[in-house]
Amino acid sequence: MFDDIDLKILEIVQKQGRTRRNELADRVGLSLPAASERLRKLEEAGIITGYYAKLNPRALGKDITAFILVTVDSSKHYSSFVDHVQDTEDILECHAITGEGTHLLKIRTENTSSLEKLLAKIQSWMGVVKTTTSVVLSSTKETTVMKIHPHKQH
Structure with a gap:
């Protein structure tokens, strides 16, 4: 189950996949290690499957x-x-x-x-x-x- 912080992390990285981890931590109100750990768990659980650049075809x-x-x-x-x-x-x-x-x-x-x-x-x-x-x-x-x-x- 996700909590509000997980949901906020998912919202941020969906829209801005290149967000730096320190900025992500600030935006969700966590320390850098705590935010990094949350991100890692979301990746390992298969919730975040990748980070992509949107190209102009x-x-x-x-x-x-x-x-x-x-x-x-x-x-x-x-x-x-x-x-x-x-x-x-x-x-x-x-x-x-x-x-x-x-x-x-x-x-x-x-x-x-x-x-x-x-x-x-x-x-x-x-x-x-x-x-x-x-x-x-x-x-x-x-x-x-x-x-x-x-x-x-x-």
Whole structure:
């Protein structure tokens, strides 16, 4: 179970992953060793899984963002599908879903030509029977920050 200090630490590092430990300690009202220990425990428990820099994809030549709805015909192909996904750099996220399709992919790639090549690659994978692609025109919200409610913890 988390207490208010743990929740405050999680709130801070979600929004500012590069916060120095001494600043974190000051902001949550703990000594540096105590704050560091709390942070270590949150990491070891798998609550904090990493610290990331948010990059501007367009500045790096990735002008196309798209979501690809994929239908894999049988669960016997899921494992190889996931292996292919893991090995494909332009695929940022892969989610097994209910409803239409079996998986939803988020991709970032250079241009429509590279998107077309990526789609051909995905469509060639064993078990893939259908893809539906939606190209993102603009994004009004894209975040990894989650609101944490104290009473909703497991």
